[in-house]
Amino acid sequence: MTLAADAQARLDAPVAVAPSLYESALQLLRLAHVLPAALIVPIEDQTPPGLLTARAANVNAFRGERNGRLRIVNRAPVPLEGAPDSEFVVFRGGEGLRDQVAIVIGQPNIREPVTVRLHSACLTGDLFGSLKCDCGDQLRRAARHMAENGGGVLLYLDQEGRGNGLANKIHAYSLQSRGFDTFDADEILGFEEDGRTFGFAGEMLKLLGVTQIRVMTNNPTKLSALEAAGLVLVSDHRIVGRKNNHNIRYLATKRDRAGHLLD
Template sequence: MDRAGALASLLPTPEHAKVERAIGELRAGRPVLLRDHGEAAIALGMEALDARAASALEQLADGRARLVLPPARLRRLGAERATAGVIALPSVDIARVESLALKLDARIDAPVSPAGGLDMLALELASLSLVLPAMIVVPVPADAAPEGVVCAEGALVRDYRRAMARQIHIVSRAPVPLEGAPQTEFVVFRGGEGLRDQVAIIVGQPDFSQPVAVRLHSACLTGDLFGSLKCDCGDQLRGTVRWMAENGGGILLYLDQEGRGNGIANKIRAYKLQHQGYDTYDADEILGFDLDQRRFDFAAEMLKQLGVTRVMIMTNNPVKIAALQAAGLEVAEDRRVHGRPTVENVLYLASKRDRAGHFIDLDDLVAHKPIRD
């Protein structure tokens, strides 16, 4: 093997590297080039639109720029749609884009056209990058190759999540004794969602010949670490680990899917809206998100790599049960996991029950766990 070949063998597969670079560029507020089926476009997240970017896009677009919005945001603007749509931007007006993407009282001010393939790719990259799902797309010649702009191919972007789920793998593990669960091991996986790591916490010595107690716990910085009263996540996390330690062991998967997959920045944006009186799902819809953006195929793969085939899942969320079953795991039993109701989280718990079908008996919770003033 020559030196060039040796260097090439050290690099990641080109398809994954290109998508990962595009994710990094969008998170950094820079544009990416999208190509698909003989078409090409420059895409930039609305968050990165400043005067300099607007001027550059205006010159590049020649009146053909468009704003791509998901169906949730379009509903908020008064346009009921089942799929994403685009609004023409004859000029790249920052105030208009911000209004259409974020303002509470904004309404549709122009026709909404169906989103095309490049538009859907732009939204998928926004989701992977954890930026707001509002993308400015400018068509360019199919053979365009702007200097310094990362290019992402359509087929690779569409396959990226599935490919990452297949490639998730263990990178480190060690015993980490916890309060109330001294026999605990942390196993770190790389992959699954974008460029993030995922953690399996093995509590005690679960019997893998029997259904293993399992919880899929999405990271919640505010609740898990700081004890936020707006949710029950911290109680669920610590209560599950304690229950596993006292009942033969189990596995808690701590998944980097903050804010139901929207990311911490968008979660805090949603919290601001909740402070103004919107429930958790309405707040997300205002920002352009549907009920839940999370995926759990890679979580099932983590369990399989740990040797789990049958589970007793600890959850209130029917989506998690269905996801593990769809991934080929046997769900022998499901068990509820509740936290303390508080004045601050009762509306949140009721919303999860009424709007997302979570198995939460709020009346029973309040009767047995008095609300803290």
């Protein structure tokens, strides 16, 4: 069987409801950024020596518990091209064990609605200008807009590959090169449609004193997550990147399958 045929067979396989223990195991693997495949072995009387254990309830509560321990650990001015009056604020204690960053651009008035963007890290697009997505364009256009329109807060979130990590993202790209769309590729690898959460981003904003927001996004999930975190959503605004022959299917898939607000 070819790789493409094997991937299609996985996609077409009937899906059963996973027992709660399996869901907890997958959640643990997501947090560890490893491929979602686990060996489930029943242990009868006591844990064998040298085996690390984690209770399912603790695994499932981990993300929420970490959000409550989010704190600012450092901040410093970092002038950016097109936004020289910028400050990087580093947070620790939230999503997973990774640092997260807020870039405060200009001098936003936190007593009024603040322009905000939640941007998930994309090494290929943000740094190398990949044509497969519009991430780099969105990042730079948001920063430029904030610099030219009274400032804002850009949250740069360590959630590469919709939360699946860089290695799995590149694995998904390999499947996409064989004809699968971005969501089918993730499903073949065993992931859900989007493994990211955004509740901790709301906590980051509140620690900066922001309570009312104008959000630059095409993703309605981000809007509902920020409202659920207790922020007042005053307005939301589209932010689009350049379309090309390499990303047009990706953009259409986000619109049609994930409800992104794209024309």
